[in-house]
Amino acid sequence: MTKEENEKRLEYLRGIVRRLPEKPGSYQFYDDTHTIIYVGKAKNLKARVSSYFHTEVDRFKTKVLVSKIHDISYTVVNTEEDALLLENSLIKKYNPRYNVLLKDGKTYPSICVTNEYLPRIFNTRTINKKWGTYYGPYSHIGSMYAVLDLIKELYKPRTCRFPITKEGVETGKYKVCLDYHIKRCKGPCCGKQSIEEYQKNIMQAREILKGNTRQILRDLKTEMEQLAMELRFEEAEEVKRKYLALDGFVSRSEVVSHTINNVDVFSITSDEKIAYINYIHVSNGSINQSFTIEYKKMLDESDEELLQLGIIELRERFKSDAKEIVLPQEIDINLEGIKITIPKLGDKKTLLDLSIMNGKQYKFDRLKQAEKLNPEQKQVRLMKELQDKLRLPSLPYQIECFDNSNISGSDAVAACVVFKKMKPSKKDYKHYNIKTVVGPDDYASMKEVVHRRYSRLLEEDEKLPDLIVADGGKGQMEVIREVIQDELNLDIPIAGLAKNDKHRTNELLYGFPPMSIQLKTDSELFHVLTQLQDEVHRFAITFHRDKRSKHALHSELDEIKGIGPKTKDALLMKLKSVKKIQEADLKTLIGCIGEAKAKLVYQHFHNSVE
Numbered sequence: 227m228t229k230e231e232n233e234k235r236l237e238y239l240r241g242i243v244r245r246l247p248e249k250p251g252s253y254q255f256y257d258d259t260h261t262i263i264y265v266g267k268a269k270n271l272k273a274r275v276s277s278y279f280h281t282e283v284d285r286f287k288t289k290v291l292v293s294k295i296h297d298i299s300y301t302v303v304n305t306e307e308d309a310l311l312l313e314n315s316l317i318k319k320y321n322p323r324y325n326v327l328l329k330d331g332k333t334y335p336s337i338c339v340t341n342e343y344l345p346r347i348f349n350t351r352t353i354n355k356k357w358g359t360y361y362g363p364y365s366h367i368g369s370m371y372a373v374l375d376l377i378k379e380l381y382k383p384r385t386c387r388f389p390i391t392k393e394g395v396e397t398g399k400y401k402v403c404l405d406y407h408i409k410r411c412k413g414p415c416c417g418k419q420s421i422e423e424y425q426k427n428i429m430q431a432r433e434i435l436k437g438n439t440r441q442i443l444r445d446l447k448t449e450m451e452q453l454a455m456e457l458r459f460e461e462a463e464e465v466k467r468k469y470l471a472l473d474g475f476v477s478r479s480e481v482v483s484h485t486i487n488n489v490d491v492f493s494i495t496s497d498e499k500i501a502y503i504n505y506i507h508v509s510n511g512s513i514n515q516s517f518t519i520e521y522k523k524m525l526d527e528s529d530e531e532l533l534q535l536g537i538i539e540l541r542e543r544f545k546s547d548a549k550e551i552v553l554p555q556e557i558d559i560n561l562e563g564i565k566i567t568i569p570k571l572g573d574k575k576t577l578l579d580l581s582i583m584n585g586k587q588y589k590f591d592r593l594k595q596a597e598k599l600n601p602e603q604k605q606v607r608l609m610k611e612l613q614d615k616l617r618l619p620s621l622p623y624q625i626e627c628f629d630n631s632n633i634s635g636s637d638a639v640a641a642c643v644v645f646k647k648m649k650p651s652k653k654d655y656k657h658y659n660i661k662t663v664v665g666p667d668d669y670a671s672m673k674e675v676v677h678r679r680y681s682r683l684l685e686e687d688e689k690l691p692d693l694i695v696a697d698g699g700k701g702q703m704e705v706i707r708e709v710i711q712d713e714l715n716l717d718i719p720i721a722g723l724a725k726n727d728k729h730r731t732n733e734l735l736y737g738f739p740p741m742s743i744q745l746k747t748d749s750e751l752f753h754v755l756t757q758l759q760d761e762v763h764r765f766a767i768t769f770h771r772d773k774r775s776k777h778a779l780h781s782e783l784d785e786i787k788g789i790g791p792k793t794k795d796a797l798l799m800k801l802k803s804v805k806k807i808q809e810a811d812l813k814t815l816i817g818c819i820g821e822a823k824a825k826l827v828y829q830h831f832h833n834s835v836e
Contacts, residue, residue, distance in 0.1 A: 336362030
């Protein structure tokens with residue numbers, strides 16, 4: 227598009243904006259093929275749409291959207307609530323490119339009560355409203371099966387799929403099946419249970435699925451007392467069994483006072499790309515619905531905008547008629563006849579916290595599911611988390627960690643381990659013999675090794691690490707900083723892992739002067755960092771142990787003139803240790819390495835010639 231064509235396009239759009247009414251409604255943006263690319267809602271159409279064409283708009287994605295607009299249409303409505311409903315409807319109908327994308331993740335099961343003469347009750351993932359009434363969906367499968375088990379225990383609805391008709395029952399067409407004999411069905415198809423009783427049971431089951439358990443308990447108690455007064459004790463006992471079973475279920479599912487009735491609770495958990503909105507419906511103090519939806523962001527939408535959309539979507543989906551909505555924050559929404567509550571204390575705050583916890587758990591579960599399909603996603607997430615914690619200029623793809631090992635300064639060594647993409651890269655591990663330091667001086671040893679490591683990388687033009695981690699606190703970090711910044715003039719971020727009095731790693735340090743970085747000790751990132759620390763410690767100790775062993779052998783056998791490496795290996799292979807070589811008689815040594823060399827070894831240890 228030329229500059230002149232773009233100016234003509236913008237002038238045409240501004241003309242439409244100038245004519246827009248200052249009333250609530252929904253607006254639609256079209257591209258050059260007259261396809262709807264965005265649907266929005268507004269309390270004031272003219273003010274809202276004109277904001278897109280202000281020169282100070284600084285959101286990149288919004289600028290991209292505006293560059294694609296070639297036409298605008300709108301629909302005026304009476305209230306803000308109608309504008310929200312219309313926006314939600316149009317988004318689902320047209321699925322515009324720049325609107326948030328509703329992602330359910332997977333099809334959750336629902337419970338169906340069929341429209342048959344003798345209704346059945348079962349769980350299904352297929353929704354066909356011609357078959358019956360659906361309750362759900364249930365995002366927590368265990369809760370769904372708990373409700374189904376309760377209904378089966380209380381009412382014993384039929385499970386057979388036989389198409390039973392009224393005429394067939396009246397003419398005695400059917401016979402009882404195995405479920406009747408094992409007392410899982412009362413045989414309504416054969417007249418063993420009256421149709422009236424069966425339909426009453428189904429009606430009560432529907433109320434349980436709606437969450438109206440308190441009313442059923444009151445009805446059962448009244449019925450039980452009436453039967454007892456009429457001396458119908460067996461029937462009263464059966465009703466009592468149902469009452470106790472339902473009361474036990476309610477007591478387990480009740481989370482707050484039963485005075486909280488018919489309330490919707492919403493919360494939002496979001497990041498840069500996705501928002502998760504959790505919905506909980508409470509009836510008589512019990513949660514009878516909990517569900518989370520996922521919105522993929524397209525235009526850096528705010529939590530308030532997404533929460534508005536989620537409230538409309540979820541209330542419509544679950545056909546909620548609740549007159550009170552509990553929210554975590556104030557939002558600009560006005561629903562007719564509905565009270566908005568932002569609780570600070572009490573039972574409603576407990577429900578809100580529960581909703582927030584469910585939203586966070588759903589986000590965590592989705593993240594884990596994605597990471598199982600793509601393991602690299604977890605590594606990138608951890609690198610991004612560490613980058614954000616330390617405010618690093620780039621992702622810490624390559625991390626290097628140093629540690630020293632010596633005993634009173636003898637056999638001093640150091641080790642460097644390398645992690646790439648948060649995993650050990652063992653082929654890049656390096657160990658060092660300390661050359662210039664005498665005695666147990668950890669700081670001087672660290673300084674020597676760090677200088678040797680990075681001066682060589684510079685000489686060989688090898689890749690430098692994105693982060694250096696010191697196995698220690700402020701002192702070790704300062705030594706590394708002196709080499710990296712002052713001597714080699716490099717700009718590599720430096721962190722430290724400090725231990726507490728019990729010699730357990732308890733904090734991550736960063737910056738100069740070093741500051742403690744808030745990091746939960748049970749987090750995945752902390753576990754990776756402690757793995758890095760454990761690995762460098764293991765590698766340094768192993769190298770030190772090997773060096774001590776070789777040194778011990780050298781001090782005993784390498785001092786014997788005329789005895790070379792092959793002879794030493796032969797002796798150790800046969801006699802296993804220096805001590806046994808020293809204790810061996812001449813005959814034994816001759817049998818191992820021959821007479822001439824055996825005399826040299828024997829003379830060395832016994833200071834005499836046989």
